Amino acid sequence: MSSSPLLADLVEALRCLPGVGAKTAQRMAFHVLERDRAGARRLAERLAAAVERIGNCTRCRTFSEEPLCALCASSTRERSLLCVVETPVDQLAIEQATGYRGQYFVLLGRISPLDGLGPKELGLDLLAQRLAEGEVQELIVATNPTVEGEATAHMLAQLARAAGVRASRLAHGVPLGGELEFIDRGTLAHAFGGRQVL
Amino acid sequence: MRVDQQPGYILHARPYRETSLLLEVFSRDHGRVGLVARGVRRERSRLPRGVLQPLQPLLFDWIARGELGALVAAEIASAPFALAGDLLFSAMYVNELVSRLCARNDAHPLAFAAYAQCLDRLAADEPAGWTLRRFERELLADLGYALLLDRDAADAALLPEQDYAYDPESGARTWTAGDGRMPRVSGAALLALGADRTPDAAQLAQLRRLMRSVIRHHLDGELNAWTWARPAAPPTSG
Ligand SMILES: [Zn+2]
Numbered sequence: 001m002s003s004s005p006l007l008a009d010l011v012e013a014l015r016c017l018p019g020v021g022a023k024t025a026q027r028m029a030f031h032v033l034e035r036d037r038a039g040a041r042r043l044a045e046r047l048a049a050a051v052e053r054i055g056n057c058t059r060c061r062t063f064s065e066e067p068l069c070a071l072c073a074s075s076t077r078e079r080s081l082l083c084v085v086e087t088p089v090d091q092l093a094i095e096q097a098t099g100y101r102g103q104y105f106v107l108l109g110r111i112s113p114l115d116g117l118g119p120k121e122l123g124l125d126l127l128a129q130r131l132a133e134g135e136v137q138e139l140i141v142a143t144n145p146t147v148e149g150e151a152t153a154h155m156l157a158q159l160a161r162a163a164g165v166r167a168s169r170l171a172h173g174v175p176l177g178g179e180l181e182f183i184d185r186g187t188l189a190h191a192f193g194g195r196q197v198l
Numbered sequence: 199m200r201v202d203q204q205p206g207y208i209l210h211a212r213p214y215r216e217t218s219l220l221l222e223v224f225s226r227d228h229g230r231v232g233l234v235a236r237g238v239r240r241e242r243s244r245l246p247r248g249v250l251q252p253l254q255p256l257l258f259d260w261i262a263r264g265e266l267g268a269l270v271a272a273e274i275a276s277a278p279f280a281l282a283g284d285l286l287f288s289a290m291y292v293n294e295l296v297s298r299l300c301a302r303n304d305a306h307p308l309a310f311a312a313y314a315q316c317l318d319r320l321a322a323d324e325p326a327g328w329t330l331r332r333f334e335r336e337l338l339a340d341l342g343y344a345l346l347l348d349r350d351a352a353d354a355a356l357l358p359e360q361d362y363a364y365d366p367e368s369g370a371r372t373w374t375a376g377d378g379r380m381p382r383v384s385g386a387a388l389l390a391l392g393a394d395r396t397p398d399a400a401q402l403a404q405l406r407r408l409m410r411s412v413i414r415h416h417l418d419g420e421l422n423a424w425t426w427a428r429p430a431a432p433p434t435s436g
Contacts, residue, residue, distance in 0.1 A: 019216030113294040113422035114210045114222075147252045151286040185274055186248030193280075 007033070059130070061123050062088050062106045071103060078102045080137040082130070084156055086110050086144060094142060102140070105130065110143055110152040122152070124159060131163035138166045145172040145190055199262045201228065205275060207313065208252045209293040213239065219250065221269065223258060224296055224313060229304040233260050233269040245272060253289060253317065254278040265302070279317040288326045291423040292316060292333060298417055299341060312336035327402050334409045335391060343416055346370065347392025358386035364408055366415035381411045
C-alpha cells in the first residue's frame with residue numbers, strides 16, 4: 001500500500017476508533033499528511049494529554065482530572081439524591097435533558113458475567129460505603145431497561161435496602177409522542193408490564 | 199447458506215463496530231452461533247433492537263458464512279420469560295454456562311429443549327436451585343459429559359446411605375478421608391438427581407458443589423457468575 005512503514009502504522013493505529021475500518025483509516029491518514037499537519041499535531045498532543053491526565057473521580061467514578069470531579073466537589077448539588085448510571089455518556093444525557101440537581105454514581109458498565117463485569121468491577125463496594133455515610137436519602141437507579149440493566153437495578157435495590165435508603169427506578173415505556181401501533185413490541189411489552197395506577 | 203425461521207434465544211449481545219451488535223445465539227438446529235446484527239444500534243434500524251434481548255424467544259433468519267452469520271430478520275416467537283429479581287441472576291448464569299460449555303455451530307437439540315424448560319420453570323417460580331441442577335444434568339449429558347448417577351465407578355449400585363467422592367472422569371467411589379479435594383456427596387443425592395426426584399435441602403447443597411466441580415473440570419476454569427460475592431448468600435466451599 002505504501003513505501004512508508006510509519007504511514008502503515010498510523011493507518012493501523014487509527015482503526016482503534018469506533019466505526020473506522022481500513023478504508024476510512026487510510027483516508028484519515030492521507031488527509032492529515034496532505035492537508036492538516038498542524039491539526040494532526042494538536043490531536044496527537046490532546047490525545048496524549050487526555051490519556052495521561054484523565055482518570056476517574058474517587059467518589060463517583062466518572063471521568064475526571066482531579067481526584068474529585070467538579071460535580072462531586074460542587075456545594076450546590078443536593079447530596080441527598082444519588083443517581084446511578086451505567087456510563088459517563090448516560091450521566092451527560094441526564095444532565096442535559098433533566099433539571100436533576102443531585103449527585104451521580106457511574107458504574108462504568110452493567111452486571112454481565114459474560115463480559116466479566118460483576119459487583120467488584122462496577123464499584124459497588126464504593127457505592128455501599130457512600131450509602132453508609134448516611135447523607136443519601138434516595139438512590140435513583142437509571143440503568144438501561146435491558147436484562148443486564150434490570151439485573152443491575154435489582155442488585156442496586158438490594159444494596160439500598162441493606163443501607164436503609166429508598167430506591168427509585170426511571171420509568172420506561174411508550175415514548176412521548178409515540179403511537180402504540182408503531183412501537184416495537186418489546187418496548188410495548190415493557191411499558192405494559194410497568195403500567196402505573198391512575 | 200441461508201437459515202430461516204430458526205427458533206433461538208440470545209445468550210449475549212455486545213456492541214460490534216460502530217452501529218452493530220454481535221449476538222451470541224443459542225439456536226435449535228445449529229447450536230450456539232455468532233450473528234452480526236448490522237446497523238441495529240442506529241436510530242432507525244430495519245432490525246428490531248427492542249426485541250434483541252436475552253429471555254425473549256425469537257425466530258431468526260440469517261445468512262451463514264464463515265465464523266459469523268449475518269442476521270437478516272428476527273421476530274418474536276412468544277412472550278418473553280417473565281423473570282425478575284434474583285431469577286435474573288439465575289438466567290444470566292445459565293446463559294454464561296451455555297456460552298462457555300457449547301462450542302459454536304454444534305447442534306445440541308436436547309440441551310436446547312432443556313434450556314427452554316429451565317427458563318420456563320424459573321418463570322413459574324419453581325425452586326431455582328433444583329431447576330438449575332436439572333438443567334446442568336441435561337446440558338452435560340447432551341454434550342457427552344453425562345454423570346453416572348445410578349452406579350459407582352466400579353459398576354456397583356449406589357447405596358443411598360453411603361457417602362461418595364465424585365470423580366468427573368470415572369464417577370462415584372466410596373468416600374475416604376484422602377478424598378479432601380473431591381466433592382463429597384451422598385448416594386441418596388446422586389440417586390435423586392439421576393431419577394429426577396426432588397432432593398432435600400442438604401442433598402441439594404451437595405449437588406450444587408458436585409455440579410460446580412464437574413463443570414469446572416470440563417471448562418478447565420471458573421464461571422464469572424460463581425465469583426460474584428452475593429450479599430444474601432454465605433460463601434460456599436468447593
Ligand atoms: Zn465525582
